[in-house]
Amino acid sequence: MTSPWAALAVLFTARLAMAFQYQVVASLGPLFMDRHGTNLADLGILISLYLLPGLVFALPGGGIAQRFGDRRVVASGLVVMVLGGLIMWQGQSWSLQILGRLLAGTGGVLLNVIMTKMVADWFAGRNLATAMGIFVNSWPAGIALALLLLPLIAQAGGLNAALATSMVLCIAGLALMTLAYRDPPASPGGTMPSGSWPRNSALTGILIAGCVWGLYNGALAMVFAFGPAFLVERGAALTQASGISSLVLWLAVVSVPAGGLIGDRIRRPNAVLLAGLAGFAVTFALALLAPSLPVFILMGLICGLPAGPIMALPGRVLRPETRALGMGIFFTLYYFWMAVLPALSGALSEQVGSAAVAFQLGILLLALAALGTLGLTRHRAQAA
Template sequence: MTSNRWLILAILFFARLTMAFQFQAVAALSPLLMETFGIGLAEIGFLIGLYFAPGIFFALPGGAVAARFGDKRIVGAGLLLMLLGGTMVAVTESWNVLVAGRFIMGTGGVILNVLMTKMLVDWFAGREISTAMAIYINSWPVGIALALMLLPLLANAGGIAFAWWTLWGLVAAAFVIFALFYHSPEGIEVTTAMLERVSFPYVALTLAGLVWALYNTALAMVFSFGPALLVQQGWSLTQAGSVTSLFMVLFSIALPIGGIIADRTGRKDAIIYLSLISFAFLMPVILYAPALALTVFCVLGILFALGAGPVMTLPGDVLTPKSRSLGMGVFFTIYYVVMMVGPRFGGGLADAAGDAGMAILAGAGMSFAAAVCLLFFRRATV
């Protein structure tokens, strides 16, 4: 059993990476899923958003459940749910079973997302917490990038079932590693204390939650419908996945840089506005100048990433230590609601227009809306 916190970070990073990999599988394999199940982009958007649906129910009570039964047990159960859902998806040719499996996967993923951040803080509080958190957050874009790059290759080589079972094996490996090597740090006790009744600035917190939710939904439009758009413009599935994967690779590299710049300059809002406005105005260029698609993906992979860290600090601007637990539950509930609805909305627009580019335009609109929410957030905190 290890007490090396950096090895613990690697374990948590890998587990969360498999969650990102599993989430992104639908978008990465979307052309094959559309062919296999006879569905359109609206249904693809529904499946993408469905992964986040359980968060509406588990974001608030998740911490309390873990406090009662233990972080490790609940995260282990989450990984088992991801495996169960993955099994259902891999063996089915039924749309209803696919939907059920996706929901079960998402339930496990939500458990990981809510609890493992707390587990990381347990290990790094007061010791390189910013560095550790930046590395940990990067597990999401890295997992998405790998899914976009590898799953189409696996599907082309051995069929869609081969891709699903490879993903299942990845999650199984995460479960085994987590079960064998993770433990809570010394001095961390499980408590069943009830949350105090506290008040918080709900208007400002709601706006902060909307900034984060719209930011992530705009990002989801890229890795969810970017491959479909590029295939529509003449790229092969593998090439389209590679280009979108490059966006996520650059995103993962630039993500911690935004936080560093914001901390050193004190211009947090300026960094966020740069990210949101550049996305809102540059992403539509891909629709009207397809030859510039690779350039735009590369530029925005860097610029859009800069705002992620600063946006995540917004709740801390309005929450007191006593209100932080409940307040962050509200914050993440808003995130999950929007992330469930957003991809379905984007996919529905794309289907109605017969053009995957409409989902990208929706993402640009969401990014602009996030900038507006940030403006009102600051007014609410004055």
């Protein structure tokens, strides 16, 4: 395989399997609670456990890839995901569900960190924002696919059939990675040189880029985590509120790759990034003033535009020999912000007594992400 787009298709499929596996618990929550006698709080913990290993493994994941090679470590991560899925599929106790979820999430962390670096290796200097937009789109696409298929599969064959489906998708990703994927021609393809820790301007750049990505995703989390509660406060029925909030995710499947494509076509990805952040903030404000279906449709069409250009930032600040550890730093910051911000928003909303605080916080997060982007642009100009 020598085509960058064919390689991207393999990486997209593997990450889609990760997103599909992540969504299993949320999509089948009532079935998990019925089987194990748990409550919503337990379910929330099980959902969050998938991303928790990122705080521990994101940074060393880059070093592991340097030592053993990208493709080998990604394949190992998929094996761990399959093992975690197998434990959840066959495990009858809640403790085994927790163990399986943590294992699956650990494998997913390795995928997230290393495959992003692999995309940058294939597309560095050409169509990078477009490729990153497509790659990042694997996450909402996988979640949307899980929302569509898992309830139908569970209805026909029960919870075990749905869990097995997720595991089979991970196995398919593993097969593609081991049998079809090859390293890019210009890639070292194995052990990276020693002393490849980002330094000076590169380290500053990746720290800023990681914060921008974390803040942006924190703003997105405000929509999916607190949008239904906010709309219910404004008079919507729960089913209607959930449907309107989920519509943002479906439309993001379109807007995420569009942002990367537009940025590359006009050769101004940062302009698309900043415009997308500003437009997303405006839709938050419109939702606070007059929450309605058209506002959330507009939010979905705009919110994904910054994703591809943001994910292209590490490829622009890191040299090939620093990408593995650099992406570990990038994703460690992402997992940190994603652990802190939803909890902070929930505490503030509880204190104020309204989920509208989450949307107000979303505006602030997007403003901080824009400032970070401007700061990174200035930093790169000074370092050049």
